[in-house]
Amino acid sequence: MMGGDPLLSGFEDSESYEFETRAIRAGQPHDPRTGGVVTPIALATTFAQDAIGHPKNGYEYARTGNPTRHAYQACLASLEGANYGHAFASGLAAEDALLRQLSPGSEILLGDDAYGGTFRLIDKIHGKMGISNRAVDLTRPELIRDSWSANTRLLWLETPTNPMLGIFDIEAICGIVHDLGGQVVVDNTFATPYLQQPLSLGADAVIHSATKYIGGHSDVVGGFVATNDEDIAEELVFIQNAVGAIASPFDCYLAMRGVKTLPVRMDRHCENASQISEMLMSHNAISDVLYPGLSHHQGHQIAARQMSGFGGMVSFRLKGGRPAAETLVVNTKLFTLAESLGAVESLIEHPAVMTHASVAGSALEVPDDLVRISVGIESISDLLSDLEQALNFIG
């Protein structure tokens, strides 16, 4: 079982096994009563106490702590190289829990390309609570010093970014921000801990939309925060309990089931995305392909250094502009027109209108000739033919 305080979900043995092994075993002992090899879905909302105020195994009420959640938290924390992990009801609930640690008057710097919902949460919800934000071009980390003010507390970044697939140098950015006395949060949703571990590059906290690659099968909404900072961890345990946006036992079970195959899925996502990016590069309807694995990509060198693979997300721009983008996304057969990403099936979408409408008019606005695909793990030949036949509709 996990050592230490179960509410902090520490996983002490994380160093002794390789990633693939920990994905399957970390935090998931066999059921001591039956020998069952799968962590049970623990549905109990309350737990017997030996005496007043003396819960048997540290569990008293399921919002505060739940065994399935703790197993999942220990597993994913281990994969991020974190001492502490905290599961929430969605990626945005996880982000909200982290943002609640800021007091009114604080300012957040954020990368000028980010998931639309993250910007909406920071700007529209936390903005009302007296927290301001400013976007900065993180491809030039030296700009952080100019944008930093006496009230800036936090720098928030994604890499690769959604949907422009921008790459930022986590280590360089953390060095500058720590110099300035701030903290860095990295949204690691696109890379997953299999390809990139931001804490080892200096980040103070990592967040995930577990809805994407962690769950991996488009059947669970979830969020996660991993950290080695004990103060942040304690505050997150408090917020899980005090606010209550926790992940349910069934959702934790599904996410943990997904994590077991994360390494093999990511290998295939990367391989398929790489082949598709090459095909798109040579297609004459396309003006640019945004994939960090391509040598012409702005962040290719940094990605090659800080990631062990380039991921399964590819964006590209069409010479025919918005009409061409709109025609393409309705003519694929295997690539399903849908929001979200990171699951076994391939998806296609038009970010300016679908996932990123909430950033229109802001510094984070995305071009309307852009199409984003989430490359699944189907047969690469089927995926290539599907895109080729759909591209024929735009000439």
Ligand SMILES: *Cc1c(COP(=O)(O)O)cnc(C)c1O
């Ligand atoms: C989807 C997503 C989120 C939000 O997560 P939810 O689980 O949908 O709340 C945050 N960041 C990124 C990069 C995402 O793709």
